[in-house]
Amino acid sequence: MAFIICFLFLSASASLATAQETGSNIRLGSSLSPTSNSSSWLSPSGLYAFGFYPQGQGYAVGVFLAGIPPRTVVWTANRDDPPVSAGATLLFTNDGRLILRSSQGQENYVTAVALSAHSASMLDSGNFVLYGPKGSVLWESFDYPTDTLLPTQRLLGGQQIISSISATNHSTGLFRLKMQHDGNLVQYPVNTPDTAPYSYFTSWTDKTGDNVSLNLDVDGHLFLLNTTGYVIKNITTGGLPTKRMICIFRIGSDGLMRLYSYDLNQKGTLSVVWSSTNDECDPKGLCGLNGFCVKNDQQAACQCLPGFDFVEPGNWAAGCERNFTAETCKTGDAGASYVIQGVDNTLWEDDSYSVLSSTDKDGCKQACLEDCNCEAALYKGGNCSKQRLPLRYGRILITDATSGLIKVGIVKPVNASQNKKEITRMGILFLGLSLLAFGFVMMAISLVIICKNNVWTKDQAPRLFTYAELELVTDSFKEQIGRGAFGTVYKGVIGQKMVAVKRLHKSLAEGEREFQTEVEVIGRTHHRNVVRLLGYCMEGTNRLLVYEYMSNGSLASVLFKSPESRPFWKKRMEIARDIARGVLYLHEECETQIIHCDIKPQNILMDENRAKISDFGLAKLLNADQTGTFTGIRGTDGYVAPEWHRGQPVTVKADVYSFGIMLFEIICCWRRMEVDLLQREAILEWFSNGEIRKLTGDEKVDEDELKAAIKVALWCISDDPTLRPSMKRVLLMLEGSAEIPVPPIASSSICTV
Numbered sequence: 195m196a197f198i199i200c201f202l203f204l205s206a207s208a209s210l211a212t213a214q215e216t217g218s219n220i221r222l223g224s225s226l227s228p229t230s231n232s233s234s235w236l237s238p239s240g241l242y243a244f245g246f247y248p249q250g251q252g253y254a255v256g257v258f259l260a261g262i263p264p265r266t267v268v269w270t271a272n273r274d275d276p277p278v279s280a281g282a283t284l285l286f287t288n289d290g291r292l293i294l295r296s297s298q299g300q301e302n303y304v305t306a307v308a309l310s311a312h313s314a315s316m317l318d319s320g321n322f323v324l325y326g327p328k329g330s331v332l333w334e335s336f337d338y339p340t341d342t343l344l345p346t347q348r349l350l351g352g353q354q355i356i357s358s359i360s361a362t363n364h365s366t367g368l369f370r371l372k373m374q375h376d377g378n379l380v381q382y383p384v385n386t387p388d389t390a391p392y393s394y395f396t397s398w399t400d401k402t403g404d405n406v407s408l409n410l411d412v413d414g415h416l417f418l419l420n421t422t423g424y425v426i427k428n429i430t431t432g433g434l435p436t437k438r439m440i441c442i443f444r445i446g447s448d449g450l451m452r453l454y455s456y457d458l459n460q461k462g463t464l465s466v467v468w469s470s471t472n473d474e475c476d477p478k479g480l481c482g483l484n485g486f487c488v489k490n491d492q493q494a495a496c497q498c499l500p501g502f503d504f505v506e507p508g509n510w511a512a513g514c515e516r517n518f519t520a521e522t523c524k525t526g527d528a529g530a531s532y533v534i535q536g537v538d539n540t541l542w543e544d545d546s547y548s549v550l551s552s553t554d555k556d557g558c559k560q561a562c563l564e565d566c567n568c569e570a571a572l573y574k575g576g577n578c579s580k581q582r583l584p585l586r587y588g589r590i591l592i593t594d595a596t597s598g599l600i601k602v603g604i605v606k607p608v609n610a611s612q613n614k615k616e617i618t619r620m621g622i623l624f625l626g627l628s629l630l631a632f633g634f635v636m637m638a639i640s641l642v643i644i645c646k647n648n649v650w651t652k653d654q655a656p657r658l659f660t661y662a663e664l665e666l667v668t669d670s671f672k673e674q675i676g677r678g679a680f681g682t683v684y685k686g687v688i689g690q691k692m693v694a695v696k697r698l699h700k701s702l703a704e705g706e707r708e709f710q711t712e713v714e715v716i717g718r719t720h721h722r723n724v725v726r727l728l729g730y731c732m733e734g735t736n737r738l739l740v741y742e743y744m745s746n747g748s749l750a751s752v753l754f755k756s757p758e759s760r761p762f763w764k765k766r767m768e769i770a771r772d773i774a775r776g777v778l779y780l781h782e783e784c785e786t787q788i789i790h791c792d793i794k795p796q797n798i799l800m801d802e803n804r805a806k807i808s809d810f811g812l813a814k815l816l817n818a819d820q821t822g823t824f825t826g827i828r829g830t831d832g833y834v835a836p837e838w839h840r841g842q843p844v845t846v847k848a849d850v851y852s853f854g855i856m857l858f859e860i861i862c863c864w865r866r867m868e869v870d871l872l873q874r875e876a877i878l879e880w881f882s883n884g885e886i887r888k889l890t891g892d893e894k895v896d897e898d899e900l901k902a903a904i905k906v907a908l909w910c911i912s913d914d915p916t917l918r919p920s921m922k923r924v925l926l927m928l929e930g931s932a933e934i935p936v937p938p939i940a941s942s943s944i945c946t947v
């Protein structure tokens with residue numbers, strides 16, 4: 195939401211403010227507390243204040259317009275931290291650190307990083323600045339925008355602003371506006387890759403050069419500027435009065451960008467000068483999966499597709515789930531337990547696995563009913579696009595004559611265990627997605643539980659260490675336990691607990707923001723098959739990550755070191771399922787989608803009991819340039835999905851590919867090199883000739899399980915990412931809860947198997 199709030203600066207505002215300290219320099223040793231007379235520091239004119247403001251039941255720290263109700267907050271420190279109580283203190287310590295100390299004595303850097311400043315200022319521009327020696331700028335709030343840009347503030351290439359939860363809760367919300375490195379200004383939902391299918395607003399200025407920035411002038415002129423000072427594009431015309439006005443640009447919690455103006459001559463009127471769209475249903479992700487957006491009286495609202503109910507009533511973004519348990523679907527009489535319901539003028543992301551042309555609507559309905567894989571279809575002008583659940587970014591679009599068709603189950607009492615028996619008995623090759631959907635629901639429930647747990651573990655967020663502390667922890671980096679392309683790992687001890695400390699190579703020490711974001715993202719993951727990040731350090735050019743210690747080394751060493759020590763088949767399959775669970779968690783995890791980008795046995799670590807994924811998110815950390823062109827992709831040859839080489843967008847399906855390659859290695863205990871040499875053809879030949887035992891050598895294995903695992907691996911390495919199963923499906927197939935269709939690559943040679 196872009197606001198331009200144009201304020202007349204009233205002298206009265208100063209007297210309304212509770213702060214005592216004014217003037218440009220905030221002295222070392224000063225402090226603030228929420229309920230005292232000094233709860234904030236004012237800018238020289240008294241317009242802006244930095245300090246405590248009420249949030250929820252407590253207080254947050256940020257920058258806001260002083261004394262002008264309703265309080266307009268333009269920046270929030272550590273926005274996702276819970277509010278502090280009235281007993282908290284904000285300290286600008288004698289050694290120049292800006293610390294928020296909770297009433298329990300817990301300390302947190304307001305700047306997120308450890309800094310030692312000489313002085314600080316709340317400027318009249320709304321920028322809060324920490325100065326180093328000789329007045330150099332050490333840190334400024336303008337560099338770390340939350341959801342708002344103020345005049346003279348810029349959004350540089352690679353930066354983004356993220357909406358708040360609501361007008362009164364400034365925690366990270368659902369939408370983001372990214373100034374991409376390719377010069378394009380794009381809006382996406384949070385937790386999505388920077389690729390076209392997710393965007394819902396673009397300035398259409400891609401390929402206009404590196405480091406194009408978004409700028410806001412005091413007159414409300416919003417424009418894109420390249421590094422030679424050339425205006426690439428005007429977004430708004432500007433020309434608003436510059437006296438007695440403040441202009442604020444913001445991405446709103448509803449996903450719209452707006453520029454507001456507030457003229458204090460007509461006190462209290464906040465007016466929208468410009469808005470990125472008039473259609474509140476435009477922002478993708480407003481309604482969660484299987485929901486769709488409708489407009490009631492110019493207000494957006496979410497509804498569920500027929501046969502679906504809200505997962506969490508009142509929380510649109512959580513999406514909808516089936517209100518029935520799907521029946522087993524058998525090819526042939528698939529229609530028996532389903533009907534098709536239509537929703538007219540509906541559109542959702544077209545992610546079809548098959549398109550029929552020259553059909554009519556009834557033909558489309560029939561085709562979906564007869565196809566076990568079909569759970570929904572989009573019908574438009576003779577084209578029938580068959581799709582699987584979940585459906586994303588659904589909305590009503592009156593101007594578009596598209597019909598959405600949803601397959602809805604006829605409600606019958608379902609006995610799941612019976613169903614499963616039936617499937618096995620009849621040996622159906624194609625499992626109707628019904629059981630799968632049942633699994634999805636179960637998984638969704640467990641994910642919700644995981645998600646809830648996550649909230650509780652928030653206080654276990656990764657800790658900030660000083661370099662000296664980590665030197666102590668690792669005994670001056672004495673014992674090296676691993677070395678990769680990006681860092682060296684050392685053993686350490688914290689208290690009684692062993693830890694692994696990874697020191698990133700200095701050459702990678704740029705990208706402060708990305709490092710922080712990643713630390714935050716990784717730090718919030720919590721899953722038994724994902725290595726836990728305990729802490730981090732960023733001091734000077736040092737970048738270190740502290741992980742839990744994994745006693746049995748990497749999967750690569752476990753699999754390949756010696757034939758005697760390798761785990762047996764059952765254990766190997768358990769490891770494969772463990773990894774699948776971990777990857778699934780990263781992909782579908784509640785807060786942030788993480789594409790690992792480098793799944794391989796070297797990055798899977800083992801403790802006594804289970805396999806855990808490590809190094810996740812580092813690819814994104816080291817390659818923040820996700821602009822759709824994908825230059826300089828990391829990833830390990832042989833594991834990298836083919837679309838990366840074609841410069842196509844990277845999606846979660848790239849991880850599925852790497853997982854497939856790794857699954858072959860787990861099955862055969864071959865190194866990837868050998869998998870390459872043997873070629874898929876050889877595997878396929880053995881597979882189709884019933885000679886699959888050759889794959890595992892002498893080892894006694896359950897042949898059905900082996901066959902299943904190979905089929906899963908073959909699905910995973912499909913050339914076409916859309917053909918690759920989701921990680922959910924991979925897991926269900928590996929667990930034996932879902933039948934595995936004949937893999938596409940293999941279908942020509944083994945369709946009779």
Ligand SMILES: *[C@@H]1O[C@H](CO)[C@@H](O)[C@H](O)[C@H]1NC(C)=O
Pocket residue numbers: 230231
């Ligand atoms: C706060 O201000 C009030 C009135 O201005 C004054 O009476 C009181 O002593 C002040 N309290 C502190 C702790 O400075």
Ligand SMILES: *[C@@H]1O[C@H](CO)[C@@H](O)[C@H](O)[C@H]1NC(C)=O
Pocket residue numbers: 249250251277359363364365
């Ligand atoms: C803000 O919203 C988040 C997410 O819904 C919630 O966890 C948090 O408690 C809210 N904060 C306040 C102060 O209400």
Ligand SMILES: *[C@@H]1O[C@H](CO)[C@@H](O)[C@H](O)[C@H]1NC(C)=O
Pocket residue numbers: 402403404420421422423424
């Ligand atoms: C900025 O844009 C102008 C006009 O398109 C162009 O001539 C100039 O080379 C661009 N500068 C950079 C650094 O791309």
Ligand SMILES: *[C@@H]1O[C@H](CO)[C@@H](O)[C@H](O)[C@H]1NC(C)=O
Pocket residue numbers: 404405421
């Ligand atoms: C873009 O900005 C980055 C960081 O400020 C700088 O290192 C890089 O050289 C810039 N690129 C161009 C083309 O100006």
Ligand SMILES: *[C@@H]1O[C@H](CO)[C@@H](O)[C@H](O)[C@H]1NC(C)=O
Pocket residue numbers: 415425426427428431432
């Ligand atoms: C942008 O707007 C300014 C005036 O606000 C005008 O001078 C300039 O020519 C415009 N540039 C483009 C590329 O439209």
Ligand SMILES: *[C@@H]1O[C@H](CO)[C@@H](O)[C@H](O)[C@H]1NC(C)=O
Pocket residue numbers: 499500501502517518605
């Ligand atoms: C599921 O929802 C549909 C409407 O979408 C409704 O007709 C049906 O009765 C619901 N079934 C159950 C079991 O709630």
Ligand SMILES: *[C@@H]1O[C@H](CO)[C@@H](O)[C@H](O)[C@H]1NC(C)=O
Pocket residue numbers: 549551574575576577
């Ligand atoms: C139907 O599909 C064909 C082929 O994909 C495409 O060329 C055509 O434009 C589509 N028709 C409509 C109405 O979308």
Ligand SMILES: *[C@@H]1O[C@H](CO)[C@@H](O)[C@H](O)[C@H]1NC(C)=O
Pocket residue numbers: 609610611612
């Ligand atoms: C479900 O199936 C199992 C095994 O066939 C049977 O023992 C059980 O009684 C069935 N339950 C119901 C509710 O039909």
